[in-house]
Each structure stands twice: as C-alpha cells, then as structure tokens.
Amino acid sequence: MQSILNEGDTCWRIAKADRLSIIIDAADFFRFAKRTMTKAKKSIYLIGWDFDTRIQLEPGKKDGKADKAAKEEWPDELGKFLNALAERNNGLDIRILKWDIGLINSITRGETPFYILKWMFDKRIHLKLDGAHPALSAHHMKLLVIDDEVAFCGGIDMTVGRWDSRDHSEDEPLRKSPMGFAQGPWHDATTCLSGEAARALGEVARRRWKLATDETLDPPDENTATENDPWPDELEVGFRDISIGIARTAPEYEGRSQIVEIETAKLAIIGSVKKTLYVESQYFASRRIAEAMAERLKEPDGPEIVLINPEGCEGWLEAKAMDSARIRLMKMVKDADVHDRFRIYYPVNEARTSIYVHAKMMFADDRIVKIGSANLNNRSMGYDTECDLILEAQPGEDTLSEKIVSTRDDLIAEHLGREPQEVRDAVAAHDGSIIAAIEALNRQSGRGLLPVKMRELSADEELLAESDIADPERPSGVRYRTSNFLKQRFGRVARRAKRARKET
Structure with a gap:
C-alpha cells in the first residue's frame, strides 16, 4: 500500500523518532x-x-x-x-x-x-x-x-x-x-x-x-x-x-504562501482508510473533510467512521456558529450514510456530565495515527497556524500496527469506562466493527458515549453556518463573508419590517 506521507504535500518533513x-x-x-x-x-x-x-x-x-x-x-x-x-x-x-x-x-x-x-x-x-x-x-x-x-x-x-x-x-x-x-x-x-x-x-x-x-x-x-x-x-x-511526518497549516500572509499540509494529509487518510476511521476533534465544521467522509460512506464496502466531539461549543458566538455548522455537516454525512456506518458521539463521566473534547486525533485502521493541534474545521485547514504529527505503519510492521490499534482501543475504553481488553474483545467479536463494539459496551448509566443530537436550525443559524464567518479558511474570505453575512442578515430584517408595515 502506498504511503500517505509525502514531503512537500502531506507533510513538511519526515523524521525519525527514537521514542514517542x-x-x-x-x-x-x-x-x-x-x-x-x-x-x-x-x-x-x-x-x-x-x-x-x-x-x-x-x-x-x-x-x-x-x-x-x-x-x-x-x-x-x-x-x-x-x-x-x-x-x-x-x-x-x-x-x-x-x-x-x-x-x-x-x-x-x-x-x-x-x-x-x-x-x-x-x-x-x-x-x-x-x-x-x-x-x-x-x-x-x-x-x-x-x-x-x-x-x-x-x-x-x-x-x-x-x-x-x-x-x-x-x-x-x-x-x-x-x-x-x-x-x-x-x-x-x-x-x-x-x-x-x-x-x-x-x-x-x-x-x-x-x-x-x-x-x-x-x-x-x-x-x-x-x-x-x-x-x-x-x-x-x-x-x-519510527518515522514521523510533521504537517503544518499556515495562512497566506505578507507575501508568504498558504500551507495546507494538514488538510492534504487528512483528505489522504480519509481516502486511504479501509475499515475503520476513529476521530476525536473539538469541532466538525470543515465541508471538504465532511464531503470526503460522505463519499467513503456511499461505498458499499467503505469504512465505518466514528467521530468523538464535545456535546457543544464554548461561548455564545462559537456555539451559534460552530454547532450550527456541525449540524449542517452531520445532516449531509448522514444522508450519504446509506449503509449505516457513521456515528458521532460525545463522552460523559460517571455522573453523566458531558466531557469537553479538545483532543485532535485520527486513527485509520491499524495503520495511521495523526495527532496535533488541528481540528476538523476550516480555520485549522488554512487560516490558523497548526502543527500535527503523523505516524504510519508500513506493511510488515506488525508490532507498530498492534500498538496503533491498542492506543485507539485504550481511548475508546476510557470513554466507555471499560478496560482496553474489553474493547479489544468486543471489536473482535463484531468482526472488527468499532461501532458495534461501542454499542455493545455502552452503558445506560455512568461513563459512556452519547449520540450528538440532530435538530432543525433557525433561519439565523442557517445563515451563520453558511457564512463561515467565525470559521474562515483563508484571509481573503473574512471581509467578504462578514460583509455578505451582514447584508443578508440585516437585509432580511429590513424586508420583514417592510412587509409588516404593509400589513398594517
């Protein structure tokens, strides 16, 4: 299988780590x-x-x-x-x-x-x-x-x-x-x-x-x-x-070109995964990432995808913008999930209080781990500065592959309040399906993973999510999106007021 690590494309540099x-x-x-x-x-x-x-x-x-x-x-x-x-x-x-x-x-x-x-x-x-x-x-x-x-x-x-x-x-x-x-x-x-x-x-x-x-x-x-x-x-x-790929994001600024190694790597990982993609991220707001997932979910023999998010975002504006964007992308991905292979959860502790997820990790099969500062949002793909590490097992590196899987299962076990061996056994018992394993081990009380709820968006939330005003991908879009959002938002308010005056 061809490596997803390519200097100058999916990463800046490939370097040896004697310990990680x-x-x-x-x-x-x-x-x-x-x-x-x-x-x-x-x-x-x-x-x-x-x-x-x-x-x-x-x-x-x-x-x-x-x-x-x-x-x-x-x-x-x-x-x-x-x-x-x-x-x-x-x-x-x-x-x-x-x-x-x-x-x-x-x-x-x-x-x-x-x-x-x-x-x-x-x-x-x-x-x-x-x-x-x-x-x-x-x-x-x-x-x-x-x-x-x-x-x-x-x-x-x-x-x-x-x-x-x-x-x-x-x-x-x-x-x-x-x-x-x-x-x-x-x-x-x-x-x-x-x-x-x-x-x-x-x-x-x-x-x-x-x-x-x-x-x-x-x-x-x-x-x-x-x-x-x-x-x-x-x-x-x-x-x-082991060999580590170091991937970056940086915005276009003062003559310096935009760097999109992390986005390129994430798309390559999604495109190469065979059976299971397990992701932890603070956000789910990147349309390109969501579209790539949707395409894989349409495949009859494509991978299953499990995404761990927080229940909601912090702060009023962030909650309005990022949660609205997440709901829109969830709907798009779920519509594409004709084979029922997509789940999005948030973790809760023993008192069923939601645990805020700030981790940024991606596990593809028994082959790839990506961990760093970049979320699944537009800013992390091209507007903020980010640094991620990518570890990839090559064919024949069985010990490394086993450690990748055990690390993933250890995370799932933490969220479910179980032992890692319980997760490994459940995955094996369900033919490698982490969705089936999670649903089999999930308790009705205490620690566990709960589904992120879908809901209908208000007109303002739809507009805010569509504008990407809080989550731009590149500097050139900020002024345009802000201006366009304000025009649409207050233009609609003016039209409502005009109709109201006519009715009276």
Missing part, C-alpha cells in the same frame, strides 16, 4: 513537561495559543515538596517554576511565544501582567507576543521543545481549565482555576518524542519565532551535547524507532 509516547489528558502532560524542563541544559521553547502563569503543574502538591521522580525541589506554579529554571541555570535560554490576541484573554480572566511585563524585558526568559498573522487568525500550534532533544507536540495548552485526569471525575477537587473556581471535565491529548523528530520540531519553533519577532535563533550546539537525557523518567515509551 501519546499522552492523554493534561494531568500527565503537565507532570511530564515539568520533569523534562527540569533537565533542560541549553534551551526551552514554549510555543502556544495561550499560557497562564498562575496554573499549577501538579495541583495538590505543595511547592517545594520533593517526590521520587524529582531530585530537587521546584515551585509548582508555572510562572514561578520558569523563573526558578532560569535562576538555577544561567546558560538556559527560555523562549515563550504566545498568540498576541491571547493576551486579552489573560487580562480578562484576571491573570496578573507581572510575568508578562517582566519577561518581555528579561535577559533570561524571553516572552514575545505573536502578531504575525492575518486579522482574526490564531496562532494555534502547541509546542514544547527542550534542548532539541525532547519535544511535546499536540493539542494541550498550558492554561486555565485544561488540567484533568483520565477519570474526569464529577467532583475532582484539583480541577479548579487559579481563582479557586471549579472547572468542567476536559479531554485532551499530546505527544512526547525524542531524536531527529524533536530536532525538527525545534526548527519549527525557531522558524515561528523568526516570523513573529524577526530574530534568528541558533539551534543548540550539538558539539556541546551532554550525557543528560531530558526524557521524563516516569513516561513509558509507546513507540520506538
């Missing part, structure tokens, strides 16, 4: 990231959509309390922790790149600007705000690179509301904001990897820094490499000695 682990949920990510950063000798790059300096990396653990995995005592609050890293290693270069519009979020949620102002003029910790993007575009990739030796790449932001364990318990006392407010259950995912692929992600980070600041960063000098291994001691290695 998929990390589910931020409790483990924050803990492992902290362990890794304490081992940094030369450089730390934090590239992200948002950072909140007040969050606890290991909530519940008092500052300064050492444990078995930490040989030194470290502060646990992110801002204090980064300061301590810089103070204890004068040769450590810490670079933080944060989306500039995200600064507004920091201020409105009550985050003190102390660290932001201090680091913008600090000689050891360098904070920059990334404004190198079109209007309304977001800097959305999430990278943490340590010494170009170990890197984290995925969908988890180091900010408020992200910390949660895989239990997603209803009354988790540690899941709270820095102000002490309870936060809802949150499902997320990232990766940790080392080797050539980590160095390549270091290059991605330095390129992004250059675009945002016009400052060129040199990579860490490999000739001064030490025996130090930044890999977190407690993190079990999931995959060894």
